[in-house]
Amino acid sequence: MRHVVAVDVGGTETKAALVAGTRDGVSAVRQLRRGTPRLPDGTATAEAVVDLVVELVGLLGEDSPLPVDGIGVVVPGVVDEAVGVGVFSANLGWRDYPFGEVLTRRLGLPVAFGHDVRAGGLAEHRIGAARGLTDAVIMPIGTGIAAALVLGGQLQSGGGYSGEIGHVDVGHGDPCGCGQHGCVEVRASSAAIARRYTARSGRAVRGAVEVAERVRAGEADAVAVWQEAVEALAKGILLVATLLGPEAVVLGGGLAMAGSLLTDPLRDRLDGLIIFQRRPELRLAALGDEAGCLGAALLAIDTLEGP
Amino acid sequence: MRHVVAVDVGGTETKAALVAGTRDGVSAVRQLRRGTPRLPDGTATAEAVVDLVVELVGLLGEDSPLPVDGIGVVVPGVVDEAVGVGVFSANLGWRDYPFGEVLTRRLGLPVAFGHDVRAGGLAEHRIGAARGLTDAVIMPIGTGIAAALVLGGQLQSGGGYSGEIGHVDVGHGDPCGCGQHGCVEVRASSAAIARRYTARSGRAVRGAVEVAERVRAGEADAVAVWQEAVEALAKGILLVATLLGPEAVVLGGGLAMAGSLLTDPLRDRLDGLIIFQRRPELRLAALGDEAGCLGAALLAIDTLEGP
Structure with a gap:
């Protein structure tokens, strides 16, 4: 049994936990949340993030x-x-920014440094919804969309570049902040769903969760935006099925809270698109927004235990 | 040193070789080529293929x-x-069709059974153009287009379904024999390039090699068809870069014989498309049309040597 502190630095919020466990199972003993510091300069932001990690x-x-x-x-x-x-x-x-080196110096303890989405995927694979699978894609949908790829039983990183499923072109033509067009996340991220609903209806919402409530109530504008999100996601998942042939795609992040409102139409649309590809099972993530933090804890334990 | 017989069953031609070597290096001692049998019934074809393998x-x-x-x-x-x-x-x-079981029974020797494109990718990774890379995509372009994915240093199979890069939608809208639209191989396979050149110009050609000659000569119809092939390939490679982040994409198959006529414009177009993705190096395959056969030999040696 190891005791580690795990920190998941998010775009807006940073989650930290004292975690007890082994490679095969971890549980949070105590948790803290803080706003992530953002300064005008990127290096200054990284340094402020290091200070926050040291404090936590x-x-x-x-x-x-x-x-x-x-x-x-x-x-x-x-x-x-x-x-x-x-x-x-x-x-x-x-x-x-050399987080690993700086954090090791500041903390005087072994530090495992990793990627939020891949760490969350590791946790879903090791102890969550993708447990036991050889080939799985774990896809958190929040402000943005990215994916962790478990292939051949191993988490893949592509030198740090893999899994950018939010930025594959699925043909809708809308411009994306990344500089490309037709990106999945322009239509299907939680942020995009809320923004597009407001643009279409003129009505402000708190977020995609509220759009989902309006879809359940049958509101036409909400249904239209939701269907376009499902279409973009289905085409993104089709690409993943064609290139990688995973057994399952695990949907996580805030949008997965919509449950069957998301998975039912997505399954239907995917059934219409899949031809010769392996049909991936669609699953909902098991670890919610703790996946990244539990994954960071698993990375720390893996580092301590060695290969 | 092992002696194995390797057989690469192609859509039209079957290549066989007596190969001597180890896990780290193989060379063909003697080779044979035969037409692949094709019967009206698929199972009968598989049985005829088994007979041919036994004979070879x-x-x-x-x-x-x-x-x-x-x-x-x-x-x-x-x-x-x-x-x-x-x-x-x-x-x-x-x-x-249970090739592994039937061949083992018929031959009375240890049999390794695999996939032509993945075996070719294994050979390019172990002894060819992708040697030493952790993340590489090996993409033979012939009658069709598929890819072998080496990720985390391991060849990935996705339960047999991975690597169908010929059938990702890159947005050109043309129908594909697979039932989808916009597939890469409808514009960029050797067969497609020859067919589209003839459809556009009214002039028959022996194949994509002849279209390449006409591109070199500056013939407008050939240049237009070639550019559309490059565009489809570049967008397919962009998808691979976005999802997988490979260090290199190795182009093989018949079309790679075009060399810099293919790689130069493809590099230019990729430079125009890549934004935040890792820019994969474009390489030409080293093993030509022997890659599948050498890969089959490596699979056989791996089976004999054990894990």
Whole structure:
């Protein structure tokens, strides 16, 4: 049994937990949440994130019944786990910041540094909805959309670049902030669903959750936006099925809270699109918004246990 | 050093070789080529293919300086290597034929059964143009287009379904024989390039090689068809870069014989499309049309050597 502190640095919120467990099972003993610092300069933001991690590790370490053995930290964007570098974050602005090295120096403990989505995928594969699968794609849908690829039983990283399913072109033609057109996340992220509903109806909403409520109530504008999101997701999943042939696609993130309102039409549309491809089973994520933090804890335990 | 017979069953031609080597290097001692049998019934075709393999193993075995240790056989279509089954071949018509079991019974030797494109990718990764890479996509372009995915240093199979890059939708809208629209191979396979050139110009050609010659000569119809092929390939490779982040894409098959006539414009177009993705290096395959056969030999040697 190991005791580790895990930190999941999000675009807006940072989650931290004191976690006890082994490679095969972890549970959070205590949790903390804080706003993620954002400064005008990316390097300054990265440094403020490091300060926050050090503070959170200190607070959670004080509560630990046993000494903390190690730390797991995951961040968004392009992450090169092999060298511990945050290569690029569009939201938080840093480029090539050596998180692994800096955190190890500041904390004086073994640090595992990784990518938020891949860490969440690791957790879903090891202890969640993708458990036991050889080939699975774990796809959290939130402000953006990305995926963790488990292929041949191993989490793949593509040097930090893999899994950008939010930015494949599914042909709808709308421009994306990334500079391309037709990206899945322009129509299907939680943020996009809320934004597109308001643009279409003139009515403000708190987020995609409220659009989902209006879909359930049969409101035409909400239904139209929802159907376009399902269409984009189905085409993105079709690409994944064609290229990778996974046994299952696990839907996570905030949008997965919609449950069957999301999976039922998505299954129907996918049935209409799939021809020769392996039909991936659609599953809902098991670990909710804790997946990234539990994955960071698993990364820390893996580092401590060695190969 | 092992002696194995390797057979690569193609849609039109079957290549066989007596191969000497180890896991890290193989060379063909003697080779034979035969037309692949095609009967009206898929199961009958599979049985005729088995008869041909048995005959070729006998002929090449007679010439072997030492006893043949094992056999490697690869076939096209959807192949489940884990259970030795040819799940489906559009060209050759079989469904769920147990090649592994039947060949083992008929030959009385250890048999490794696999997929032609993945075996070719294995060979390019182990001894060819993708050697030493962790993440690479090996993409033979011939009558059709498919890809072998090496991710995390391992060849991935997706239960036999992975790598169908010829059938991702890149938005050109033309119908494909597979039942979908916009597929890469409708514009970029060797067969498609020849067919589309003839449809556009009214002039018959022997194949894509002749279209390439006409591109070099500056003939407008050939240039237009070639550019559309490059566009479809570039968009397919962009999808691969976005989802998988490979270090390199290795172009093989007949079309790769065009060399820089293919790679130069493809690199230019890819430079125009890539934004945040890892820019994959474009390489030409090293093993030509022997890749599948050498890969089958490597599969046989791997089976003999054990894990």
